Amino acid sequence: MPRATAKTPAAAHSRRPTARGRKRPSPPRHIEIRQSRLASTIGAVAKQARTRAGLTQADVAAALGTHPEVYGRMERGEVMPSVPTLMRMCLTLGCGPHELMGFAEVEPGQSVPGAHAVLPGLNDTPEKRRLLRRLARLDSPRIKTLARLVALLLPGR
Template sequence: MTATTTEHDPALAESIGTQLRGVRSRREWTQAQTAKRLALSTEFYARLERGHALPSTPTLVRLCQVLQISADTLLGTEDAPLVGPDPDPPRVRKVLRRLRRADPRTLRMVKMVLDALAEQEARRRARRARRVANA
């Protein structure tokens, strides 16, 4: 297990848990999704968030890397803001995962579709701008 007891510093465990919960919530991740990204069990990650366990040093490093926060922020020694929400919503992340696995031919076709959609949107905006200008 990658935990230590919180008998020595429950305030630290609670501070880490608060930071973890805040980052996870802002990213709109579930505990299970976060635990999977960290290669931890969901139960252990939940214990960390509740302040019932402290991470080992390797787990602390992984938490900072995966959640993209500084150790100072995670440990509560810095009054830095929490990381903002994940820039990509779940649907976009799903598409990106599929594109990463796609072959070059499929990627070319996807690019053609996106180019056509962008061109269509540009025409639509131009029509809308003309209507507003003529009104």
Template sequence: MELEHLQKSLGEVCRTVRERLGLTQAQVAKQTCLAPEVYGRIERGGMMPSVPTLRKLALTLGISADVLLELSRTDVAATLAQPTPEGSLSPELRQFVRMLRGWSPGEVKRLIRVAKVLESPAEE
């Protein structure tokens, strides 16, 4: 996922949850030890918070950091005790899946087209 998209998404989630809780930007900023202007930039998708700030936001808003970062259970293991989602794949496939995570949707679509050609039986 691109940084700009992630910033916008994180900001939208923060705003939605903050409004649902009936809090102002200033209140969230104060509880997370941020300047109100800085928190406003995060909500507008203009800034990516640091990891400690992301943790404070998750705690203040009462929402999982997974939700803030758009991670699903198919993306990551829920606990340290669980295997990673690719745990049952071969090492080569795990490496390939990790590489694909950084690709754009367009790049993935092109790869799928190539894979379908490779999958079809060879004409003799």
């Protein structure tokens, strides 16, 4: 007796090769080379843009919402940033993704439009930014006490 074939969608799919059995075609060699160097390229350009902007690694890490050690590993090319982190890096450092990924040269006075609106106060000195980070960790009564102390120290009040 001939065996009846099932005409269900599951039966139709069972004869197709699975995605697990297929091998992804490898990209051309020049793309493989660029891809293998991408993390170090992003890190080198990020460091160049950071120093050009006068920022510390801690400043950029705070703006990205990461730990300074993680950002340091990004700059050294040990860690690849995610796409949202890459976007925040562009806005913080004032350069575009095409520059961070090595498709364009970073020009000295270049910045992304609107980058200044993201992090106000980046022109402050590193000491001032460190002090502000420490102040952010204080509770309300200590901030009020410190504000009174600063008022006493300021001349003309």
